[in-house]
Amino acid sequence: MNDIEHDIPEIVINRLPLYVRTLNDLKLLNQTTVSSEHLGFLLQTTPAQIRKDFSHFGKFGKQGRGYNIDFLLDELRNILNLNKTWNTCVIGAGKLGQAVINYQGFKKEGYLIKVAFDISTKKLSNINDVEVRSISEMNQYIKELNIKIGIVTVPSADAQGVIDRLVQCGIKGILNYAPMKPMIPNNVSCMNIDPVLSLQSMSYYLDK
Amino acid sequence: MNDIEHDIPEIVINRLPLYVRTLNDLKLLNQTTVSSEHLGFLLQTTPAQIRKDFSHFGKFGKQGRGYNIDFLLDELRNILNLNKTWNTCVIGAGKLGQAVINYQGFKKEGYLIKVAFDISTKKLSNINDVEVRSISEMNQYIKELNIKIGIVTVPSADAQGVIDRLVQCGIKGILNYAPMKPMIPNNVSCMNIDPVLSLQSMSYYLDK
Numbered sequence: 001m002n003d004i005e006h007d008i009p010e011i012v013i014n015r016l017p018l019y020v021r022t023l024n025d026l027k028l029l030n031q032t033t034v035s036s037e038h039l040g041f042l043l044q045t046t047p048a049q050i051r052k053d054f055s056h057f058g059k060f061g062k063q064g065r066g067y068n069i070d071f072l073l074d075e076l077r078n079i080l081n082l083n084k085t086w087n088t089c090v091i092g093a094g095k096l097g098q099a100v101i102n103y104q105g106f107k108k109e110g111y112l113i114k115v116a117f118d119i120s121t122k123k124l125s126n127i128n129d130v131e132v133r134s135i136s137e138m139n140q141y142i143k144e145l146n147i148k149i150g151i152v153t154v155p156s157a158d159a160q161g162v163i164d165r166l167v168q169c170g171i172k173g174i175l176n177y178a179p180m181k182p183m184i185p186n187n188v189s190c191m192n193i194d195p196v197l198s199l200q201s202m203s204y205y206l207d208k
Numbered sequence: 209m210n211d212i213e214h215d216i217p218e219i220v221i222n223r224l225p226l227y228v229r230t231l232n233d234l235k236l237l238n239q240t241t242v243s244s245e246h247l248g249f250l251l252q253t254t255p256a257q258i259r260k261d262f263s264h265f266g267k268f269g270k271q272g273r274g275y276n277i278d279f280l281l282d283e284l285r286n287i288l289n290l291n292k293t294w295n296t297c298v299i300g301a302g303k304l305g306q307a308v309i310n311y312q313g314f315k316k317e318g319y320l321i322k323v324a325f326d327i328s329t330k331k332l333s334n335i336n337d338v339e340v341r342s343i344s345e346m347n348q349y350i351k352e353l354n355i356k357i358g359i360v361t362v363p364s365a366d367a368q369g370v371i372d373r374l375v376q377c378g379i380k381g382i383l384n385y386a387p388m389k390p391m392i393p394n395n396v397s398c399m400n401i402d403p404v405l406s407l408q409s410m411s412y413y414l415d416k
Binding site for chain 1: 289290306319407409411
């Protein structure tokens with residue numbers, strides 16, 4: 001693939017995993033090509049939007065022929081670095097942290113939860129074969145286990161402190177479940193999972 | 209407020225709750241006004257983006273004077289319908305459903321979990337004072353309890369079926385935790401919470 005732009009908008013990057021998932025679904029149905037129209041229908045967006053998103057990465061198909069699904073999947077997975085596994089840790093072993101550790105969706109996509117940390121000594125037993133260690137051992141374990149992503153499931157009030165510590169440990173990717181918007185350095189990528197923000201956006205449409 | 213546009217882009221709507229949260233934080237610090245520059249700094253976006261977002265809703269402030277925080281909060285909360293409470297239900301009483309029901313963030317923002325449903329008869333005991341009923345009673349309870357939002361915490365394979373049933377029951381807002389993109393009618397609003405999609409977007413930045 002040629003002509004990949006630098007500085008691709010984050011909003012475009014954020015849509016690529018959905019394309020990957022949808023193309024995987026089509027592949028399971030034994031389809032080999034897909035038009036931007038059909039992809040748009042499946043993702044409830046316009047064909048023009050899809051063509052524009054792909055145009056950031058060079059050419060993925062020829063006008064009128066549709067996209068080759070295998071080729072497109074391969075390119076998108078490479079762009080997103082999905083063809084490797086990533087070691088992750090969970091910080092916060094309460095109910096939410098336990099649900100995250102037990103969630104089956106991470107491992108099959110290559111995100112391996114290698115260890116969990118908690119401040120409370122009461123929670124220091126294994127959860128689903130994942131060892132829970134004291135947060136004071138975080139730096140050591142992150143380096144030894146080659147952990148690249150921290151999943152933050154502590155209460156809001158503790159989240160910024162935990163995130164600062166993760167950054168000090170050299171973590172470059174943070175998935176934050178705490179309902180707050182953390183301050184992070186420019187060279188660290190952070191995605192916030194916040195169900196209340198989603199509900200609040202949704203409420204806009206509920207009273208029409 | 210005058211001149212509110214119709215068909216405001218969803219991406220703009222999705223940012224409004226973050227503005228509300230940040231303005232609330234400033235209010236707690238006894239601030240009464242804020243510039244688009246400072247708001248941009250706090251939200252890690254450009255002042256121009258913030259002014260453009262607000263321009264969809266008419267005028268929120270005068271050039272050079274900054275925004276009045278109380279006024280802005282009031283307008284944004286009205287736009288998003290946040291000045292009322294919404295009754296919700298959770299479908300799926302497994303580990304994830306239990307974490308959602310126990311999560312303290314919903315209630316204080318006006319999203320009340322009134323009842324939960326599960327297909328398994330083994331889970332039909334209360335969780336944190338929320339009654340768990342059989343999914344066969346969903347239609348009746350949704351109407352009786354005036355439930356407007358369904359929170360879907362069932363496994364992926366069951367999610368589309370559950371969402372179809374919620375739509376048949378008249379639900380207009382769905383918060384979906386299952387890692388799939390559901391098909392929904394145009395008059396229903398659905399937000400998907402999918403940690404894997406967030407991790408996959410993040411992976412793009414991890415190998416730079």
